[in-house]
Amino acid sequence: MNREKLIAQIRAKRSFLCVGLDPDLGKMPEYLNGDLLEFNKQIVDATAKYAIAYKPNLAFYEVQGVKGYEAFERTVQYIKTNYPDIFIIADAKRGDIGNTSKMYAQSFFETLDVDAVTVAPYMGEDSVTPFLGYNEKWVILLGLTSNKGSHDFQLIRDENGTPLFENVLRRSMQWADSSNMMYVVGATQGSMFADIRRIAPNHFLLVPGVGAQGGSLSEVAKYGMTPDCGLIVNSSRGIIHASKDNDFATVAGEKARELQEQMENLLKEHGIL
Amino acid sequence: MNREKLIAQIRAKRSFLCVGLDPDLGKMPEYLNGDLLEFNKQIVDATAKYAIAYKPNLAFYEVQGVKGYEAFERTVQYIKTNYPDIFIIADAKRGDIGNTSKMYAQSFFETLDVDAVTVAPYMGEDSVTPFLGYNEKWVILLGLTSNKGSHDFQLIRDENGTPLFENVLRRSMQWADSSNMMYVVGATQGSMFADIRRIAPNHFLLVPGVGAQGGSLSEVAKYGMTPDCGLIVNSSRGIIHASKDNDFATVAGEKARELQEQMENLLKEHGIL
Numbered sequence: 165m166n167r168e169k170l171i172a173q174i175r176a177k178r179s180f181l182c183v184g185l186d187p188d189l190g191k192m193p194e195y196l197n198g199d200l201l202e203f204n205k206q207i208v209d210a211t212a213k214y215a216i217a218y219k220p221n222l223a224f225y226e227v228q229g230v231k232g233y234e235a236f237e238r239t240v241q242y243i244k245t246n247y248p249d250i251f252i253i254a255d256a257k258r259g260d261i262g263n264t265s266k267m268y269a270q271s272f273f274e275t276l277d278v279d280a281v282t283v284a285p286y287m288g289e290d291s292v293t294p295f296l297g298y299n300e301k302w303v304i305l306l307g308l309t310s311n312k313g314s315h316d317f318q319l320i321r322d323e324n325g326t327p328l329f330e331n332v333l334r335r336s337m338q339w340a341d342s343s344n345m346m347y348v349v350g351a352t353q354g355s356m357f358a359d360i361r362r363i364a365p366n367h368f369l370l371v372p373g374v375g376a377q378g379g380s381l382s383e384v385a386k387y388g389m390t391p392d393c394g395l396i397v398n399s400s401r402g403i404i405h406a407s408k409d410n411d412f413a414t415v416a417g418e419k420a421r422e423l424q425e426q427m428e429n430l431l432k433e434h435g436i437l
Numbered sequence: 438m439n440r441e442k443l444i445a446q447i448r449a450k451r452s453f454l455c456v457g458l459d460p461d462l463g464k465m466p467e468y469l470n471g472d473l474l475e476f477n478k479q480i481v482d483a484t485a486k487y488a489i490a491y492k493p494n495l496a497f498y499e500v501q502g503v504k505g506y507e508a509f510e511r512t513v514q515y516i517k518t519n520y521p522d523i524f525i526i527a528d529a530k531r532g533d534i535g536n537t538s539k540m541y542a543q544s545f546f547e548t549l550d551v552d553a554v555t556v557a558p559y560m561g562e563d564s565v566t567p568f569l570g571y572n573e574k575w576v577i578l579l580g581l582t583s584n585k586g587s588h589d590f591q592l593i594r595d596e597n598g599t600p601l602f603e604n605v606l607r608r609s610m611q612w613a614d615s616s617n618m619m620y621v622v623g624a625t626q627g628s629m630f631a632d633i634r635r636i637a638p639n640h641f642l643l644v645p646g647v648g649a650q651g652g653s654l655s656e657v658a659k660y661g662m663t664p665d666c667g668l669i670v671n672s673s674r675g676i677i678h679a680s681k682d683n684d685f686a687t688v689a690g691e692k693a694r695e696l697q698e699q700m701e702n703l704l705k706e707h708g709i710l
Contacts, residue, residue, distance in 0.1 A: 288586020313561025
């Protein structure tokens with residue numbers, strides 16, 4: 165999906181919500197018997213009206229081995245078939261030497277045919293560029309993440325006082341532009357969005373950490389929103405596991421609608437709608 | 438596998454060779470019809486005498502989707518069943534927020550039950566520690582990698598002049614010790630092994646980049662070997678794809694034996710045998 169279509173979808177749905185499809189077996193209703201695909205189908209059907217993107221995280225599938233990997237593939241196929249306008253992000257945080265990253269790129273952009281994949285920057289340019297050779301496909305590079313450990317290395321300042329995550333942004337902007345690169349920036353780092361927007365004024369940012377991880381949506385919009393919105397805000401547990409009972413899909417739909425309404429208001433406040 | 442058993446295996450086999458099971462469909466003999474498992478079985482049978490570890494890289498399996506993932510699982514099972522003393526490394530370079538890394542740890546150390554997994558450090562402590570809670574299982578953290586892009590971020594010096602990879606080593610040594618943590622250090626960075634040994638004198642280092650990527654084995658041993666060997670040197674393409682023809686397994690066995698002989702000499706030179 166290209167940037168124009170993504171922006172058009174945000175305007176049409178009055179939302180910049182991404183639903184994280186990270187199903188935790190222990191929080192699924194018993195009658196599903198651990199069936200990740202069936203869980204996801206019901207979540208997707210209940211939330212597709214309010215969401216512009218889905219982001220399955222591979223970890224939650226690989227944990228079930230081959231069966232889980234199959235549920236992942238079939239979830240992607242289900243979304244593509246039934247909701248072809250929705251942006252699909254494989255949250256995989258991959259990154260390896262060039263010829264290996266090429267294999268990962270092929271897995272995600274050819275075999276699975278998702279729109280975007282999250283990539284870890286530690287190994288540098290040749291670990292990232294193999295993902296950039298695909299038309300209308302995106303790299304979402306880890307910038308400043310939402311977890312506590314983000315402080316360990318991402319904030320280390322270089323000899324000029326520039327923190328590592330800023331070096332990642334600046335250097336990677338030489339490899340791609342805002343038409344095929346986004347950055348992961350955690351919502352728990354609210355005030356730092358202003359710094360990031362000075363470096364990357366136009367790039368879309370994928371923002372995890374709203375809800376369960378404690379980030380504030382209005383703070384993110386205040387510092388991070390651009391004239392094109394420029395934000396994809398993810399919520400996982402706060403939507404998909406809002407209820408552990410048989411009504412999980414209905415409750416997920418309600419939670420997604422609540423977030424969509426807040427997002428609609430923010431889009432209006434910022435003159436985008 | 439614990440450290441003592443690993444060292445015992447190195448002494449018994451007179452080798453510190455890891456064979457990278459990264460099968461490239463384009464380089465496999467036609468009669469195998471892309472059957473990764475059968476390819477791996479033949480490679481393993483031909484090389485197990487000379488190798489102390491196998492390292493399948495997930496990218497080469499995921500590229501085939503569910504079928505590939507299944508071949509990965511069954512390769513691990515084949516090695517565990519037939520060569521139970523061999524150390525198995527899932528080269529996955531994973532790393533995510535705490536509760537997600539926990540899922541990955543479960544995938545690799547419970548579902549698959551491999552001995553070690555490679556982990557990317559960018560997200561910091563809580564992305565790594567979930568892998569550390571398993572008895573006789575290992576984290577192999579990316580330190581200084583063998584690819585060109587390693588220079589982009591890993592060598593950025595902080596305000597005290599310390600490069601990022603050294604900060605990764607130093608900080609992560611607070612999370613685990615040499616009984617359950619190793620580091621990836623590329624063989625192409627030969628002279629830097631001395632710096633690394635000043636920081637981590639006892640840790641095992643997983644060294645890719647010998648052979649196809651141009652690193653020198655004797656250089657690595659000169660600067661990196663410890664009284665316990667302390668090295669696991671990986672070769673992938675140089676062994677498994679040394680021949681594209683029907684004799685691929687025989688040739689792989691010969692290449693592995695050549696490396697084992699070089700390693701035996703180096704172990705003797707350094708007084709370990």
